[in-house]
Amino acid sequence: MVAGLAVRNRYRQNHHVRSDASRSRQRMKPLKPRWAAIALVAAMQVLLWTPGSIAQESRADSIAKQQEDKSKGLRPEVQDRIEQFVAKMTQGGWFFSANPRGFYPYLDSVYSGGGLTLGAGYRGYYGDYAFGEVRGLYSFKNYKRIEGRTVSPNHAGGLLDFEATAGWMDATQIPYYGLGIDTFKEAEANFRLQETYVHAGVTLRPVSWFRLRAVSGYDRFIEKSGTGSSPSIEEVYGPETAPGLGIDPSYIHTEASLGIVWAPAEGYARRGGVYRLSIHDYRNVAGDLSSFQLSRGEVVQHFPFLRETWVLSLRGRMESVFDQDAEVPYFLLPWLGSGSSLRGYGTGRFRDRHSLLMSGEWRWIPSRYALDMALFCDAGTVGRRFKDLKLGDLKYDYGIGIRFHGPEVTPLRFDIAHGSEGWHFVISASAAF
Amino acid sequence: MGLLLLASLATTVGAQQRKFYDDDPIAREPNTRDASGANPRDIDLMYDLAMNLFALQRYPNLVRARNVNTIDELPDSEWFTNRILARPVDIGEAVKGPDTGGGPAPGKLIVTRAKRSGVTPGFTLKDSAGQTWFVQFDAPGQSEAASGSAVVATKLFHALGYFQTENYISYLDPANLEVDAQAKVDTPSGRVRSMTLDDIRKVLDRADKRPDGTYRMLASRAIPGRVIGGFKYVGTRKDDPNDIVPHEHRRELRALKVFGAWTNLVDMKALNTLDTVITENGRGVIRHYLQDVGSTFGTGARAPREWDEGYEYIFEGDKTMKRLATVGFYLQPWQTVPYTEYESVGRFEGDSFAPEEWKPRIPTAAFLNARADDNFWAARRVMAFSDELIRAIVKTGQYSDPSAEKHLADVLIKRRDKIGKAYLPAVNPLVDFRLDASGILTFENAAVSAGFASAPRGGYEARWYRFDNGNGGASPIGAPARSQDLRIPAPAGLPAGDGEFIKVEVAAIDPPHSSWSVPVHVYFRRLPAGWKLVGLERMPD
Numbered sequence: 001m002v003a004g005l006a007v008r009n010r011y012r013q014n015h016h017v018r019s020d021a022s023r024s025r026q027r028m029k030p031l032k033p034r035w036a037a038i039a040l041v042a043a044m045q046v047l048l049w050t051p052g053s054i055a056q057e058s059r060a061d062s063i064a065k066q067q068e069d070k071s072k073g074l075r076p077e078v079q080d081r082i083e084q085f086v087a088k089m090t091q092g093g094w095f096f097s098a099n100p101r102g103f104y105p106y107l108d109s110v111y112s113g114g115g116l117t118l119g120a121g122y123r124g125y126y127g128d129y130a131f132g133e134v135r136g137l138y139s140f141k142n143y144k145r146i147e148g149r150t151v152s153p154n155h156a157g158g159l160l161d162f163e164a165t166a167g168w169m170d171a172t173q174i175p176y177y178g179l180g181i182d183t184f185k186e187a188e189a190n191f192r193l194q195e196t197y198v199h200a201g202v203t204l205r206p207v208s209w210f211r212l213r214a215v216s217g218y219d220r221f222i223e224k225s226g227t228g229s230s231p232s233i234e235e236v237y238g239p240e241t242a243p244g245l246g247i248d249p250s251y252i253h254t255e256a257s258l259g260i261v262w263a264p265a266e267g268y269a270r271r272g273g274v275y276r277l278s279i280h281d282y283r284n285v286a287g288d289l290s291s292f293q294l295s296r297g298e299v300v301q302h303f304p305f306l307r308e309t310w311v312l313s314l315r316g317r318m319e320s321v322f323d324q325d326a327e328v329p330y331f332l333l334p335w336l337g338s339g340s341s342l343r344g345y346g347t348g349r350f351r352d353r354h355s356l357l358m359s360g361e362w363r364w365i366p367s368r369y370a371l372d373m374a375l376f377c378d379a380g381t382v383g384r385r386f387k388d389l390k391l392g393d394l395k396y397d398y399g400i401g402i403r404f405h406g407p408e409v410t411p412l413r414f415d416i417a418h419g420s421e422g423w424h425f426v427i428s429a430s431a432a433f
Numbered sequence: 434m435g436l437l438l439l440a441s442l443a444t445t446v447g448a449q450q451r452k453f454y455d456d457d458p459i460a461r462e463p464n465t466r467d468a469s470g471a472n473p474r475d476i477d478l479m480y481d482l483a484m485n486l487f488a489l490q491r492y493p494n495l496v497r498a499r500n501v502n503t504i505d506e507l508p509d510s511e512w513f514t515n516r517i518l519a520r521p522v523d524i525g526e527a528v529k530g531p532d533t534g535g536g537p538a539p540g541k542l543i544v545t546r547a548k549r550s551g552v553t554p555g556f557t558l559k560d561s562a563g564q565t566w567f568v569q570f571d572a573p574g575q576s577e578a579a580s581g582s583a584v585v586a587t588k589l590f591h592a593l594g595y596f597q598t599e600n601y602i603s604y605l606d607p608a609n610l611e612v613d614a615q616a617k618v619d620t621p622s623g624r625v626r627s628m629t630l631d632d633i634r635k636v637l638d639r640a641d642k643r644p645d646g647t648y649r650m651l652a653s654r655a656i657p658g659r660v661i662g663g664f665k666y667v668g669t670r671k672d673d674p675n676d677i678v679p680h681e682h683r684r685e686l687r688a689l690k691v692f693g694a695w696t697n698l699v700d701m702k703a704l705n706t707l708d709t710v711i712t713e714n715g716r717g718v719i720r721h722y723l724q725d726v727g728s729t730f731g732t733g734a735r736a737p738r739e740w741d742e743g744y745e746y747i748f749e750g751d752k753t754m755k756r757l758a759t760v761g762f763y764l765q766p767w768q769t770v771p772y773t774e775y776e777s778v779g780r781f782e783g784d785s786f787a788p789e790e791w792k793p794r795i796p797t798a799a800f801l802n803a804r805a806d807d808n809f810w811a812a813r814r815v816m817a818f819s820d821e822l823i824r825a826i827v828k829t830g831q832y833s834d835p836s837a838e839k840h841l842a843d844v845l846i847k848r849r850d851k852i853g854k855a856y857l858p859a860v861n862p863l864v865d866f867r868l869d870a871s872g873i874l875t876f877e878n879a880a881v882s883a884g885f886a887s888a889p890r891g892g893y894e895a896r897w898y899r900f901d902n903g904n905g906g907a908s909p910i911g912a913p914a915r916s917q918d919l920r921i922p923a924p925a926g927l928p929a930g931d932g933e934f935i936k937v938e939v940a941a942i943d944p945p946h947s948s949w950s951v952p953v954h955v956y957f958r959r960l961p962a963g964w965k966l967v968g969l970e971r972m973p974d
Contacts, residue, residue, distance in 0.1 A: 058456040086483070090479050101621075
């Protein structure tokens with residue numbers, strides 16, 4: 001009875017409102033309360049009744065009802081848009097893959113000191129493993145590189161890889177400070193270097209940790225006035241202080257190298273080592289300069305402590321021009337100073353015919369798959385003769401770095417280093433060594 | 434008229450809120466709808482890992498598992514089959530596991546396809562009997578490791594109740610290998626081409642070669658049904674009408690937190706699962722496999738476990754920041770835990786193992802949603818493995834080094850006991866409730882029975898209620914009763930009518946175990962034969 005009264009009152013209230021609201025509605029005949037209640041009950045039963053529903057007299061029925069309800073709204077299992085995008089990137093090899101397909105982001109440096117660089121490439125395969133690709137880089141300092149490359153690996157039962165590369169590079173403002181270890185920062189000039197190159201080579205991998213490589217090709221260099229804020233090189237230096245200045249030489253460049261890699265990966269490692277030795281022969285074919293040879297040797301060793309909680313990484317590197325009388329253009333001389341050598345000094349801060357570099361990093365690993373930190377120091381010197389490489393002339397720096405890495409690569413590295421000439425900030429798309 | 438309305442509503446609503454049905458507790462999860470229309474799907478590894486690592490960590494919604502029956506147990510389903518603890522599992526059954534025969538038949542083995550996922554070298558082949566096998570090899574320097582752990586883990590997880598593939602240890606003589614003319618291999622170019630013997634050689638180059646020139650392999654029999662990809666540990670399949678419980682709220686998936694800790698199943702991801710469409714009663718249903726439980730114990734596919742595996746997710750923001758700020762001096766247990774390492778077992782230990790702290794590489798939503806009652810349920814199953822049973826199962830790994838075999842079994846036993854010690858006393862551990870016709874309530878204390886706790890100093894307390902199954906109302910019967918024993922007589926006045934319900938709230942009074950004072954709610958229904966347990970809530974929502 002109480003419910004009936006409530007319905008009646010509600011009806012009356014509604015009717016009163018409606019009578020004020022509209023003449024036409026005033027003419028509507030009100031439902032009698034009894035019928036209103038019956039209609040309400042019927043409406044609720046209808047709402048609670050589902051066509052074809054299962055009477056839920058048991059738990060099994062209750063579950064069956066839920067399954068029946070779901071069966072009316074089945075949809076195919078498909079990836080959402082984000083997953084599709086990620087899958088596409090995965091299939092394209094964007095994530096730390098050595099085998100990207102189609103378009104891919106290309107992280108590298110045009111030339112040391114070029115600043116933040118963006119790049120992309122496109123790779124197409126013409127064999128199971130053989131591919132051709134075009135890739136380009138552009139830096140915020142207007143450095144640029146574009147190259148086409150083809151690699152055909154896994155010949156002779158996986159022992160031999162063949163490769164060929166053709167490209168063009170433009171570095172617009174490479175610093176130059178003169179020759180030797182005693183040059184002054186204030187003597188900074190800059191030059192622009194354009195290089196066109198065509199190389200072909202072969203790599204022999206008799207075992208997984210050892211490789212021999214031979215590459216030969218044509219290098220053409222064009223020097224231009226630097227576009228940087230410091231004076232252009234020809235305004236400050238002459239052929240005596242910048243050998244080869246004003247000459248645009250071309251070379252047949254042949255490189256023979258061997259490498260021993262017993263670290264898990266060259267792009268990122270916490271244990272093992274990498275040892276490399278290479279000999280370069282520059283046979284002059286254009287431009288009035290002599291031919292010359294130089295060598296580069298590098299030893300990198302990682303020493304893990306307490307289950308890779310900390311890692312001591314050491315690097316030694318030496319570069320030498322063989323013939324003391326050879327005419328080596330200033331831009332091909334060994335040099336120190338950059339984000340991967342003497343990090344507390346600017347790019348190419350010290351140049352000469354011989355260089356010695358030693359680096360040490362005390363790394364700690366906040367995240368095994370993502371983040372490394374490092375306290376580091378570098379020491380290096382250059383000299384006109386090999387015997388001029390004296391420990392007393394070493395230039396030092398120290399600093400701290402943060403590195404974002406994957407299991408095998410270091411796509412982003414920030415280092416801040418202090419040398420005798422102040423602080424230097426480094427952004428790089430590769431490990432320091 | 435008002436009465437008519439009220440009665441009608443009450444009837445309708447009452448039917449909706451009925452707590453127990455006549456068929457409770459159900460013993461099998463029904464599959465009433467045809468799921469044969471479910472199609473294969475790919476789950477992207479990176480997406481799945483990123484979602485689990487970054488998006489779902491804030492997800493936990495610690496509600497009671499939604500696929501338990503009314504007595505807090507799992508009905509059999511296409512996910513899970515009650516075996517150990519639910520019934521006796523003898524050594525013969527446990528050692529046999531899911532196996533239905535032997536490994537690949539002797540004679541020629543024809544490679545039919547390259548392995549398409551995972552880092553372990555392997556391929557698909559057909560034996561001389563025409564049976565298809567997926568084979569994987571141990572990594573060089575890790576002899577017997579991957580194959581042994583997969584076989585042992587398969588037996589453990591099968592006994593626990595999961596659908597497992599049949600895994601056999603077998604030996605491959607390369608001279609017996611042939612390549613099927615239709616065999617295909619994926620290449621880096623994305624092209625699929627015909628397989629050659631050179632491709633086989635490359636696979637075997639990455640495998641551990643025995644002194645006699647043969648290779649020990651793990652041979653997995655193709656599972657029945659149409660394979661449609663893996664399952665996610667969150668949500669439900671949109672194309673499976675029978676899949677109505679979000680996977681993160683399925684107890685058997687939550688329980689992997691405990692089972693994973695026991696076995697160090699660190700690689701808990703969708704790609705290590707498999708769904709197949711099978712036919713049951715003329716209807717297509719989807720069966721769910723924990724397909725790859727080989728990432729267990731102390732070894733990975735190519736090398737021993739990384740030091741921090743089992744201790745940390747692959748990325749944890751807070752620990753990353755602390756290590757960053759302290760120059761690495763924020764040390765964690767994994768950095769100093771001593772290991773006795775075996776080539777075939779890897780880094781697996783039990784002395785420093787802390788079950789509550791164990792973590793897979795990537796958390797799953799089910800892992801994050803596991804509650805104390807889920808852990809308790811799982812821990813009881815782990816504790817049901819006797820030393821003898823564990824040693825027998827470990828023997829199926831066919832380890833050539835007896836000390837490695839003993840070490841693995843010893844560690845599993847230690848870890849089993851630590852799991853029991855951690856999870857059995859963590860909630861009110863009363864189990865096996867019975868109410869006899871004379872009104873004597875009996876039960877067991879799982880933590881005390883296992884020796885991980887003393888009997889509660891204050892004894893046990895029971896509060897009795899008449900329970901209205903229609904509206905959920907409960908009215909007390911008599912005064913609360915206490916007992917020092919595992920039996921409490923009911924007060925006078927228990928309903929005697931057929932179909933009547935009673936509810937009993939049973940707590941253990943023991944100050945060191947405050948969680949024991951939260952009563953277990955048990956429900957009995959009066960049947961002609963006596964009282965039947967129809968409900969148990971250890972941690973009601």
